[in-house]
Amino acid sequence: MIILKLTGGLGNQIFQYAYARFIQEMYNEPLFFDTTAYKKYKIRNFSLFNLNISKEIQDIQFSGLNKYDFVRLKIHQKIYRAYQRFYKLTFERDATGERNFLKYSRKGLYFTFDRQYYSSIKVDKRIKCIYGYFQSERYFENIKNEIKTELKVITKPSEKAQFYLNEILSSNAIGVSIRCGEDYINSHLNVCSKEYYYKGMEIIASKVKNPVFYIFSDNINVVKEFYNFKYPVKFIDNLPDYESLRLLYSCKHFVIANSSFSWAGAYLSDNEQKIIVAPSKWYKNSLRNPDIYLKSMILVEV
Known part of the structure; x- marks a missing residue:
């Protein structure tokens, strides 16, 4: 049995699901969602069933x-999260390392919030639990075609979303993802200036005819x-996250923010x-860039 502990917004859910599907392919065992975090987590919704x-x-x-x-897994998750935060603060590093990931993996606990890719090992444990973000295509590259199919939105679009969708599909639509919520502005994620977006749009406009x-x-x-x-721009607003995701991935080219949601839309x-334009840095104070970048991305200095 494989249990995926889900947390975060739709972008993070997508990475977690993709890695869980890779682990499921490895073991050929049933996969279950643990969505209990969303009973208290009101900032984002659980949206994968769309x-x-x-x-x-x-x-x-x-x-x-x-x-x-169930309680044992919850305790392991709390202990890991506390250790990970303590390690980062004490040693001023943004990763606990592959050795730590493997130590947990040997217990059937695929736990990591590190920003780097680590190889996954197969173990003989009755219960396997996944907890973390796993933000790299390398985690699921060998099943990426299946993943791309499974991550498309199937919920019928609203009338408003359908209007936008018709427009996007009939034009050289460029999806520009701008993060400026308080959780972004007041954090280590705040790396994309207005100038970054202006430059990214210029790059796209120089390569694409009649961009919208x-x-x-x-x-x-x-x-x-x-x-x-x-x-000239058009604004997408007041739509559920899955509706926005469908509109975003229906665009032809992208200027993305350093966010898992905009990454998923472009991917x-x-x-x-x-064409995918991305910021040259994903986090303000990282010692190294994470493995979330795709080789095809055009990086703009930030």
Whole structure:
């Protein structure tokens, strides 16, 4: 049995799901979702069931997991999270390292919030648990075609979303993802300036005929007030996360923020000639860049 502890917004859920599917392929065992974090986590919603995910996956309540094992896994997760935070603060490093990942993996606990890719080993444990972000295509590269199919939105679009979708599909649509919510501005993630987006749009406009820029943001009102775009733009607002995801990956080219959601939107695009502009740095104070970057990305200095 494989249990995926889910946390974070839709972008993080997508990375977690993709890695869990890789682990499921490794073991050929049932996969269960643990979504209990969303009972208290009100900032983001659990949205994976709006995607074309495997129909065989069920909630942890149907796993038959006994109370003792459930509590044991929760304790392991809390201990790991506390250790990881302590390690980062004490040693001023942004990763606990592959050795630590392997130590946990040998117990059937695939735990890591590190920003680097680590190889996964197969172990003889009755219960396997996945907890972390796993933000790199390298984790699921050998099943990426299946993953791209399973991560497409299947929930019927609203009338408003369908209107946007028709527009996007009939134009040279460029998805521009701008993060400017308080959780971004006041954190180590705040690396993308207005100039970054202006430069990214210039790069796309120099390579694409008749581009139409669609702006996606977690605070669209801030973008409308403080950004002065050189090119005409259209704003996508007041839609659920999965609706925005579908519109984003339906665009042909991308200027992404350093966010898992905008990464996923660009990654899921079916345009084989897509241009993806990304910031040269993903975190403010990183000693090294994470493994989230794709080789095809055009990096703009930030």
